[in-house]
Amino acid sequence: MASQSQGIQQLLQAEKRAAEKVSEARKSIGIPWQLQH
Template sequence: MTSQSQGIQQLLQAEKRAKDKLEEAKKRKGKRLKQAKEEATAEIDHYRLQREKEFRNKETNVMGSQGNLSAKIEEQTTEAIRNLTSSYHRNMENMMKKLLSTICDISPEIHPNFRPAV
């Protein structure tokens, strides 16, 4: 009988150790899942930050080039205005002389179709 009760005791102890090992394995599995989830979240965040950085770089390249285009157009417009202004000042005096001479220097002539009254 004692050997039978010893055998039962051993079985109960073995069952308890198995339950303990099972619980410990479940805890390790839970910890590992939690750790994997945290690692995945960190990796996702890192990837998201990297993609956002690339997007911002591309955005600044595109917007920067548009800014460069507007600056270039502004510069060309300023240059054209400067050229026109200098041309105006350079030619204004000569043009005014021509206009005044055309208006003021009148040489009276008789029109070819004029017939004197008889």
Template sequence: MTSQSQGIQQLLQAEKRAKDKLDEAKKRKGKRLRQAKEEAVAETDQYRMQMEKDFRLKQAKIMGSQSHLSDEIEEQTLEKIKELNGSYNKCMESVIKQLLSMVCDMKPEVHVNYRATN
């Protein structure tokens, strides 16, 4: 009977060791899963930061060129305004003389399509 109880004790101890090993394996698995999750989060954060940095560089490059274009357009506009003002000042006197001569030098005459009615 002692051999049976000794055998049962051995089985119980083996079962306890197996249970302890399973618990330890579950703990290691949980720890590894947490570690993998942390690594994945760190990797995605690093990737996100790199993409944001690239985006900011591209955005700055594009916005910089746009501001350069707007400066260039502003300069061209001012140049065109100066050109038009010069043309206006140059031709203003002759245009005014021409208008005044048309208004003041009227020659009254009957229109060719006019029909006299009695």
């Protein structure tokens, strides 16, 4: 059970890092997010 919650924590951390990278890339490209939808 402990290892399962640890895996979930790692997943959340990776997801957060990915989201940060995406927003950074978006800023450097200069495309407003609204245009993507």
